[in-house]
Amino acid sequence: MSATAKGLILLCRPGFEPECSAEADVLAKRAGISGKPRTETNSGCVHYVFDEIFDWKLAQDATPFHALVFARQRSVWVERLSDLPTEDRATPLIEAIEALGVQIGRIEAETADTNEAKTLGGFLKRFIPHIERALSARRILRNKADLPTLHLYFKDSSQIDLGLSDPGNASPWPMGIARLRMPRNAPSRSTLKLAEAFDALMTEDERVQSLRAGLYAVDLGAAPGGWSFQFAERGLHVFAVDNGPLADALIQTGMVEHVKADGFNWRAPRKQVEWLVCDMVEQPGRIAQLVADWVATGRCKRAIFNLKLPMKKRFDELKRCRQLIDSRFKVHGDSYVLRIRQLYHDREEVTAYLAKIHPHTLPSDKQSGR
Ligand SMILES: C[S@@+](CC[C@H](N)C(=O)[O-])C[C@H]1O[C@@H](n2cnc3c(N)ncnc32)[C@H](O)[C@@H]1O
CATH class of the missing domain: 3.40.50.150 (Vaccinia Virus protein VP39)
Known part of the structure; x- marks a missing residue:
């Protein structure tokens, strides 16, 4: 069994959702996939929703990350969990991941690059290690570099989208953000x-x-x-x-x-x-x-x-x-x-x-x- 794709999750610089949507549309149409972008102004995120569902690997290979300009990160969207109960968000999430039937090599917790989404940082620091431990115990999370990455995109603490990407077909950096240290003596931030x-x-x-x-x-x-x-x-x-x-x-x-x-x-x-x-x-x-x-x-x-x-x-x-x-x-x-x-x-x-x-x-x- 393999997970099926509902669409794509694309993270971009807030304000560039129209460009990110347009290029996803061009790429999908070129691959013969019909669908529509869904986004909100300055949200820093675009969901490209397919009209039909199909195998996630096919969706990924038809929309290679290197062909995108405005998406900092892209994963193939395979599931959405909404209205997660505050008292136990972990159980439904773990069950949904198990139901995908995919072994994974690592987990990336993602949010949009907005001030509002940054407030989730503290919660994610506590929550994600707990999920990792549970998935390792179930042998779903394996320490193998060639297995897919599971992207958990948190719109807020009650809605999570699950995405998948193969190593080499996504940004290697969480949320596509390269955190580089400013070198001493460099003349400009540029x-x-x-x-x-x-x-x-x-x-x-x-x-x-x-x-x-x-x-x-x-x-x-x-x-x-x-x-x-x-x-x-x-x-x-x-x-x-x-x-x-x-x-x-x-x-x-x-x-x-x-x-x-x-x-x-x-x-x-x-x-x-x-x-x-x-x-x-x-x-x-x-x-x-x-x-x-x-x-x-x-x-x-x-x-x-x-x-x-x-x-x-x-x-x-x-x-x-x-x-x-x-x-x-x-x-x-x-x-x-x-x-x-x-x-x-x-x-x-x-x-x-x-x-x-x-x-x-x-x-x-x-x-x-x-
Ligand atoms: C954004 S700054 C470059 C910053 C630089 N890359 C750094 O890392 O410090 C743009 C520079 O382009 C220069 N510039 C603009 N038009 C130019 C031209 N026709 N010939 C040479 N330099 C030009 C400006 O003088 C300015 O210093």
Whole structure:
């Protein structure tokens, strides 16, 4: 017996429910699944409700996590428990989990990222270990890394949605929130954005290949230097392009050359660098074109960049940026990988990773100029 899917549970940055709903709808329809998004403004959560129920693994594989931009976390929704009695919420929950007939490797307790939901923190700290012990005793919770994760989404303490995801097909962080420590000496908090992007958008192999001492990086819109700092810390040489001032401590590392120039026109003094990163505050379409040009012409091997989205039609704007990138690569029929995500450290923006793919190394998420 295997659990059946009612829909998807998607967590997002509060305020981005329309974009999260729209992309879930596009993804589901593309996979031939009919359904509808249900959400409330600023709730930080979208339920995508399927019109028919079917096997949870099929639902998961048809809606891969890596294809979503605005969902910080997504699990396949398999059950809802409402009106749980205050005196004993645990028994009905344990019975419902047992009835799923699925062995699990771990439990993630989730809420929306709202102030109201945060008040559940104390209750969850006491409640979840109790549930874990009960499920371990029943041999439903096993200490095995390849078993599915059970997501318990608490709307409040009386309503819980049960979700499932396989490891590798969901965010590895609870609620998709990367809790990173601010490094000492970093020139700006923005440094965390690039640190999160390395983790969220790249594979381990890609990080090992590209974040090595001695390689070169270009940072467009670098000041005061939070992104350059991430490279300097790892021993990469950085051309930091910005008319604004860089932090003294960063210059003193000896790894960063400050270039006072316009990032749209400047050319690196080397034929190819490993990295281009770009955090210039500019229209997203201009940034997408600029970065696509660097990667497509081989001036850099890979890029991470921010697209600052407009207040309205954010989903459409993102689609337009994807099309601009696609048409730049189509010119030579090259293949590329493009991964986009609204990171925890992003606000009104999304962060993207773009790299050209050489024919002998085709990752599963490749896009192609055919
Ligand atoms: C959000 S800040 C960058 C923060 C930086 N990533 C950090 O971690 O400290 C944007 C920067 O882009 C720079 N900028 C905007 N337009 C630019 C352009 N055309 N050329 C170079 N820099 C530009 C601004 O001067 C500003 O310092």
